[in-house]
Amino acid sequence: MNRSPKKKIWIVDDDNSIRWVLCRTLRAEGYDVRDFVHAEAAISALMRDQPDVLMTDIRMPGKSGLELSKLVHKKFSNIPCIVMTAHTDLDSAVASYDSGAFEYLPKPFDLDDAVHFVQRAIDLNVLQNPAVEETLQGIEIIGEAPAMQEVFRAIGRLAKSHINVLISGESGTGKELVAKALHQHSPRANDSFIAINIAAIPTDLVASELFGHEKGAFSGAIEQRLGRFEQANGGTLFLDDIGEMSTDLQTKLLRILSDQKFYRVGGLDLVEIDVRVLAATNQNLEELVEQGKFREDLYHRLNVIRVDLPPLRGRIEDLPLLATRFLSDCAQELDVEVKQITESALAKLMEFDWPGNVRQLENVCRWITVMAAASRVGVEDLPSDILQAKATVQPEDWESSLSMLVRQKLNRGQENILDELLKRFEAILLRNALDHTTGHRQNAAKLLGWGRNTLTRKLKDLNID
Numbered sequence: 037m038n039r040s041p042k043k044k045i046w047i048v049d050d051d052n053s054i055r056w057v058l059c060r061t062l063r064a065e066g067y068d069v070r071d072f073v074h075a076e077a078a079i080s081a082l083m084r085d086q087p088d089v090l091m092t093d094i095r096m097p098g099k100s101g102l103e104l105s106k107l108v109h110k111k112f113s114n115i116p117c118i119v120m121t122a123h124t125d126l127d128s129a130v131a132s133y134d135s136g137a138f139e140y141l142p143k144p145f146d147l148d149d150a151v152h153f154v155q156r157a158i159d160l161n162v163l164q165n166p167a168v169e170e171t172l173q174g175i176e177i178i179g180e181a182p183a184m185q186e187v188f189r190a191i192g193r194l195a196k197s198h199i200n201v202l203i204s205g206e207s208g209t210g211k212e213l214v215a216k217a218l219h220q221h222s223p224r225a226n227d228s229f230i231a232i233n234i235a236a237i238p239t240d241l242v243a244s245e246l247f248g249h250e251k252g253a254f255s256g257a258i259e260q261r262l263g264r265f266e267q268a269n270g271g272t273l274f275l276d277d278i279g280e281m282s283t284d285l286q287t288k289l290l291r292i293l294s295d296q297k298f299y300r301v302g303g304l305d306l307v308e309i310d311v312r313v314l315a316a317t318n319q320n321l322e323e324l325v326e327q328g329k330f331r332e333d334l335y336h337r338l339n340v341i342r343v344d345l346p347p348l349r350g351r352i353e354d355l356p357l358l359a360t361r362f363l364s365d366c367a368q369e370l371d372v373e374v375k376q377i378t379e380s381a382l383a384k385l386m387e388f389d390w391p392g393n394v395r396q397l398e399n400v401c402r403w404i405t406v407m408a409a410a411s412r413v414g415v416e417d418l419p420s421d422i423l424q425a426k427a428t429v430q431p432e433d434w435e436s437s438l439s440m441l442v443r444q445k446l447n448r449g450q451e452n453i454l455d456e457l458l459k460r461f462e463a464i465l466l467r468n469a470l471d472h473t474t475g476h477r478q479n480a481a482k483l484l485g486w487g488r489n490t491l492t493r494k495l496k497d498l499n500i501d
Contacts, residue, residue, distance in 0.1 A: 205345030208395030227271030253302025
């Protein structure tokens with residue numbers, strides 16, 4: 037369905053192919069599209085006319101896309117800005133939102149996603165929060181997989197927010213790193229970040245750890261002690277393994293979240309605090325609620341915003357990047373030579389199930405750094421549990437991988453899944469067929485059961501060179 041041609045979209049990118057594809061796609065959708073090679077040209081044009089949506093790359097000669105986004109946000113705050121970048125890390129995502137961007141679009145992107153973001157920017161016409169200047173201060177979350185881009189988006193959107201957040205994910209996926217990033221990109225960044233693992237503390241001591249106690253409150257309480265809530269006053273309290281909290285403490289926590297007031301154990305004076313709570317769990321809290329093991333009202337109070345971290349097997353394309361970083365960090369820590377993983381060893385690592393997720397991969401990289409004799413690590417140099425394990429996904433078991441991918445998208449509430457996956461499926465077929473025929477289109481078309489014209493049209497539609 038074509039949209040009103042009055043809606044003007046400006047594209048700023050020094051990449052001719054990106055501009056051409058976006059212009060062609062958006063014009064086909066009925067938009068009035070104008071493109072610019074660099075930010076300076078767009079800024080000059082802004083003095084005479086303004087678009088309904090501006091799309092810009094980050095890295096360009098001259099002014100960067102972030103500088104352009106900041107200028108647009110400051111002087112033309114009614115223009116939503118969509119920032120495009122090939123650098124799909126947390127810094128880029130957060131910097132994009134910090135610049136006032138409406139949305140962050142990692143390259144290579146699906147053209148349907150680009151059209152969707154443009155239309156949503158027009159429909160919602162919302163303003164992002166003002167730019168913030170906090171940095172990660174050493175916190176780094178690595179990931180280029182689509183699921184991690186969603187995590188980066190969530191952190192960026194929550195900048196300058198005081199909202200409670202529930203972080204879910206299997207053990208070892210990096211929930212505390214996300215919590216620290218949320219804190220560092222919030223108005224509370226200059227105040228305390230206090231973390232406590234509920235499961236690691238004996239049940240009878242959790243109340244004292246959280247709320248503190250008065251002198252003589254119980255045997256061994258020889259002096260007054262401030263709890264984690266008071267230590268985090270003005271800042272952020274991270275409650276890991278929240279599903280392990282007893283029902284009695286759940287009631288007290290609910291009251292604190294409602295009133296920001298509590299009593300120390302054995303105390304009579306009401307303590308007032310101002311704390312943002314970030315909670316994390318590797319359990320299914322909805323099931324615990326149904327079983328009566330977790331208060332439904334507390335669940336809704338914590339689950340204002342939810343960030344779902346994917347398991348490593350659900351973002352396996354990030355493994356080479358993660359392994360490279362971990363091997364470098366371990367070598368620097370131990371003051372030894374950085375180990376290099378061969379392609380065959382890397383392929384073996386990518387077949388593994390990784391039940392311990394990113395934390396397990398980091399430990400394996402530490403083991404390799406210490407135990408592998410040669411500087412180049414082959415399959416035979418990997419730990420025995422990796423070598424003895426069966427591959428998680430066999431080539432003939434691609435249906436299981438597809439099923440897992442679909443479940444992930446459904447859990448994230450994604451729509452138009454069939455269209456996206458069909459395009460990705462056809463792109464994989466095309467690339468492999470052309471690789472097999474060394475680029476001979478007619479032979480590739482014959483192998484796939486298509487006519488040559490169909491293959492040519494698919495290549496153009498899927499933006500495959």
